[in-house]
Amino acid sequence: MSGGILGRLRDLRALDAPTHGGHVLAYVYDSGMPELDELxxxxxxxxxxxxxxxxxxxxxxxxxxxxxxxxxxxxxxxxxxxxxxxxxxxxxxxxxxxxxxxxxxxxxxxxxxxxxxxxxxxxxxxxxxxxxxxxxxxxxxxxxxxxxxxxxxxxxxxxxxxxxxxxxxxxxxxxxxxxxxxxxxxxxxxxxxxxxxxxxxxxxxxxxxxxxxxxxxxxxxxxxxxxxxxxxxxxxxxxxxxxxxxxxxxxxxxxxxxxxxxxxxxxxxxxxxxxxxxxxxxxxxxxxVQRLGDDGFAELTASIERVAAGIRDEVARIPGLVVMGDPVGPAITLVADVAAPIDVRVDPHRLADELADHGWRIQHQPGFVQSDGTRLPRSAHLTLTPVLERRLKDFRRALTHAADAVRGRRPADGRWMAGAVRTLGYAADRVPGPAASWRLLRLAGAGRVTQGQPMSTLMALIEELPAPVAEALLAELLARMSEPR
Ligand SMILES: Cc1ncc(COP(=O)(O)O)c(C=O)c1O
Incomplete structure (x- = not known):
C-alpha cells in the first residue's frame, strides 16, 4: 500500500531537476559527499x-x-x-x-x-x-x-x-x-x-x-x-x-x-x-557542522575556488561571453561581451536554454532597469558547488559548445509580446487579473515552462513589461501550477 504511495512520489520526483551531481548550478548545494547527506x-x-x-x-x-x-x-x-x-x-x-x-x-x-x-x-x-x-x-x-x-x-x-x-x-x-x-x-x-x-x-x-x-x-x-x-x-x-x-x-x-x-x-x-x-x-x-568542522569547510571551499578558476578560465576563451565584474565567492555571472561585434556576442538567455537542452541548468536573470534609469544587463547566474569539480571538464566543454551554438543568434526578444500586452491596456497601474494573466502567459508560450519550454522568451518578456504586470503574470504562473485540478 505505502509502496504504491512512495512509488508515486518517486515518479513525481523523477520529473524534478537533479538535486545532486552538479548539473544544476542554482537552487541546490551538493557537497559531493554522500555520507554528509546520510548523516x-x-x-x-x-x-x-x-x-x-x-x-x-x-x-x-x-x-x-x-x-x-x-x-x-x-x-x-x-x-x-x-x-x-x-x-x-x-x-x-x-x-x-x-x-x-x-x-x-x-x-x-x-x-x-x-x-x-x-x-x-x-x-x-x-x-x-x-x-x-x-x-x-x-x-x-x-x-x-x-x-x-x-x-x-x-x-x-x-x-x-x-x-x-x-x-x-x-x-x-x-x-x-x-x-x-x-x-x-x-x-x-x-x-x-x-x-x-x-x-x-x-x-x-x-x-x-x-x-x-x-x-x-x-x-x-x-x-x-x-x-x-x-x-x-x-x-x-x-x-x-x-x-x-x-x-x-x-x-x-x-x-x-x-x-x-x-x-x-x-x-x-x-x-x-x-x-x-x-x-x-x-x-x-x-x-x-559537527562532522565537517573548520577543516571540512576549508576543503570544500578550496574545491569551489578551483571550480571558479576553471570556469573563469574557460569563459576567457569564449568569444562574445564574459564574466560580470570580478566575483568573490561561490557565484559567477555570465553576460554578453559588449566589446565584441554583435554577431559574435553570446546572449545569456539563449546560452542558458542551450545548456538546458544538454542537461546543464544555469539560471536566467532578466536585464534590469535601476532607479536612475541605468541598466544591468541580462545575465546567467552560476552557483558553484564542490561536486562540480568532478564534472568540471564536462561543464567547461558544454559551456563552450553551447556558446558556439548560440553565438550571433538574435538575442531573445520580448518586445512584440510586450507590445501586445500594452495594446490590451495593461500597464503599471492596470495589471491583468488571474484569467487575463493566464491568457497572456499562454500566448507567450509560458504555460509550458515546466515542460522544457525555453525560458528565454519569458525572461525577455519580463524585461519589457512594467514590473507590476510582469509580477502579476509570474504570480499567476506559479499559482496555476499548484491549483487543484
Ligand atoms: C544573498 C542572499 N540573500 C538571501 C537569500 C534568500 O534565501 P532563501 O532562498 O533561503 O530564503 C538568498 C538566496 O539565494 C541569497 O543569495
Missing part, C-alpha cells in the same frame, strides 16, 4: 517529532542552536557580544534583520516615528529581493542604490544616501545576481559614524567566504557591522529550512523576539517568525 537524513529523522517552538520542553533544540550559532559566530569573527537565532532560511533571516532594525529605529527616533516617518532601508540594487519583501511587510521605504553595469556598487553612493531616517543599510557578501562582494568595510564604517545599523547579507557566501583566500574583510571584524545572516541550507550543505541570523549585542537580538502573555493560552515567546517549527533542518545542519 543529515539520520539526524533529521531523529529530530523529526520534536517541536522547535519550545526549548524548555525540548532542550535538544537549544543545545543544537547553541552549537550551531557558536560555530558560525567563530567563522564570521564574532566576539562574545555576538548572539543570534537559527531561522528557517535566508528570507526569514533577512526579514528578521529588517524588523529588528525598524523596531529599534522607532524606539530611538520617537518623534519621527510619532510623526509617521517611514524609516528607509538602504541597499545596492543587487541586494536580495528578500529585503524588498521585508520593506513591504514591515512598512519601510526601500531605497535601492544603482550599481555599475559590472554589478559593483560604489561605497560613496551608499554613504551619500545615509540619513537619520535610515533604519538599516544592507550589503551583501556576495550579492547573488552579480557575485560581487559589496564594499562592506567602507559602508559599515560610515554607518557606524552616523549611528546607522549595517546588515551583512552573507546568506549565500557566509559559509564559504571565511575560508576563501584573499577576500577583503566583510564580517564582524568590522566594528560597524551590526548583524549578519548566513544560510546553512546553502553552503552549509543542509536540507532546506535552516539559516543563522547573528546580532552584535544582546539588546539588538532581543528586539527580534515576539513575546506575549496577553491571551488565555500558553505564554508565547518566538525568536523567529514561525510558531511551531521543525527541528529537522536544525538537527541536519548541526550534524553536518
Amino acid at each position: 543529515a537524513d539520520a539526524a533529521a529523522s531523529l529530530a523529526r517529532p520534536v517541536n522547535g517552538l519550545d526549548p524548555t520542553v525540548f532542550p535538544s533544540v537549544a543545545a543544537m542552536e547553541r552549537d550551531l550559532l557558536g560555530f558560525v559566530r567563530r567563522a564570521v569573527h564574532g566576539g562574545r557580544d555576538v548572539t543570534g537565532s537559527v531561522t528557517s532560511g535566508g528570507t526569514e533571516s533577512c526579514l528578521l534583520a529588517v524588523k529588528t532594525a525598524r523596531d529599534l529605529w522607532r524606539t530611538e527616533h520617537p518623534d519621527a516615528a510619532a510623526q509617521g516617518t517611514r524609516p528607509r532601508l538602504l541597499a545596492p540594487s543587487t541586494a536580495h529581493a528578500a529585503f524588498q519583501k521585508a520593506a513591504r511587510l514591515f512598512d519601510l521605504e526601500f531605497d535601492p542604490v544603482p550599481c555599475a553595469p559590472d554589478g559593483t556598487v560604489a561605497a560613496a553612493d551608499l554613504i551619500a544616501r545615509m540619513g537619520d531616517d535610515v533604519a538599516l543599510v544592507v550589503v551583501s557578501a556576495p550579492a547573488y545576481p552579480s557575485g560581487a562582494l559589496d564594499p562592506v568595510g567602507a559602508v559599515a564604517a560610515a554607518a557606524k559614524v552616523r549611528g546607522i545599523r549595517c546588515h551583512v547579507d552573507a546568506c549565500f557566501g557566509g559559509l564559504v567566504l571565511p575560508w576563501w583566500r584573499d577576500a577583503a574583510p566583510w564580517d564582524f571584524r568590522l566594528p560597524g557591522v551590526t548583524s549578519l545572516s548566513a544560510d546553512l541550507h546553502k553552503f552549509g550543505y543542509a536540507p532546506k529550512g535552516v539559516s543563522v541570523l547573528l546580532h552584535r549585542g544582546r539588546r539588538q537580538h532581543r528586539a527580534q523576539f515576539f513575546a506575549t502573555t496577553r491571551w488565555p493560552g500558553y505564554p508565547v515567546v518566538n525568536a523567529t517568525l514561525l510558531g511551531s517549527r521543525s527541528a529537522s533542518p536544525l538537527a541536519a545542519a548541526w550534524a553536518i
Whole structure:
C-alpha cells in the first residue's frame, strides 16, 4: 500500500531537476559527499517529532542552536557580544534583520516615528529581493542604490544616501545576481559614524567566504557591522529550512523576539517568525557542522575556488561571453561581451536554454532597469558547488559548445509580446487579473515552462513589461501550477 504511495512520489520526483551531481548550478548545494547527506537524513529523522517552538520542553533544540550559532559566530569573527537565532532560511533571516532594525529605529527616533516617518532601508540594487519583501511587510521605504553595469556598487553612493531616517543599510557578501562582494568595510564604517545599523547579507557566501583566500574583510571584524545572516541550507550543505541570523549585542537580538502573555493560552515567546517549527533542518545542519568542522569547510571551499578558476578560465576563451565584474565567492555571472561585434556576442538567455537542452541548468536573470534609469544587463547566474569539480571538464566543454551554438543568434526578444500586452491596456497601474494573466502567459508560450519550454522568451518578456504586470503574470504562473485540478 505505502509502496504504491512512495512509488508515486518517486515518479513525481523523477520529473524534478537533479538535486545532486552538479548539473544544476542554482537552487541546490551538493557537497559531493554522500555520507554528509546520510548523516543529515539520520539526524533529521531523529529530530523529526520534536517541536522547535519550545526549548524548555525540548532542550535538544537549544543545545543544537547553541552549537550551531557558536560555530558560525567563530567563522564570521564574532566576539562574545555576538548572539543570534537559527531561522528557517535566508528570507526569514533577512526579514528578521529588517524588523529588528525598524523596531529599534522607532524606539530611538520617537518623534519621527510619532510623526509617521517611514524609516528607509538602504541597499545596492543587487541586494536580495528578500529585503524588498521585508520593506513591504514591515512598512519601510526601500531605497535601492544603482550599481555599475559590472554589478559593483560604489561605497560613496551608499554613504551619500545615509540619513537619520535610515533604519538599516544592507550589503551583501556576495550579492547573488552579480557575485560581487559589496564594499562592506567602507559602508559599515560610515554607518557606524552616523549611528546607522549595517546588515551583512552573507546568506549565500557566509559559509564559504571565511575560508576563501584573499577576500577583503566583510564580517564582524568590522566594528560597524551590526548583524549578519548566513544560510546553512546553502553552503552549509543542509536540507532546506535552516539559516543563522547573528546580532552584535544582546539588546539588538532581543528586539527580534515576539513575546506575549496577553491571551488565555500558553505564554508565547518566538525568536523567529514561525510558531511551531521543525527541528529537522536544525538537527541536519548541526550534524553536518559537527562532522565537517573548520577543516571540512576549508576543503570544500578550496574545491569551489578551483571550480571558479576553471570556469573563469574557460569563459576567457569564449568569444562574445564574459564574466560580470570580478566575483568573490561561490557565484559567477555570465553576460554578453559588449566589446565584441554583435554577431559574435553570446546572449545569456539563449546560452542558458542551450545548456538546458544538454542537461546543464544555469539560471536566467532578466536585464534590469535601476532607479536612475541605468541598466544591468541580462545575465546567467552560476552557483558553484564542490561536486562540480568532478564534472568540471564536462561543464567547461558544454559551456563552450553551447556558446558556439548560440553565438550571433538574435538575442531573445520580448518586445512584440510586450507590445501586445500594452495594446490590451495593461500597464503599471492596470495589471491583468488571474484569467487575463493566464491568457497572456499562454500566448507567450509560458504555460509550458515546466515542460522544457525555453525560458528565454519569458525572461525577455519580463524585461519589457512594467514590473507590476510582469509580477502579476509570474504570480499567476506559479499559482496555476499548484491549483487543484
Ligand atoms: C544573498 C542572499 N540573500 C538571501 C537569500 C534568500 O534565501 P532563501 O532562498 O533561503 O530564503 C538568498 C538566496 O539565494 C541569497 O543569495
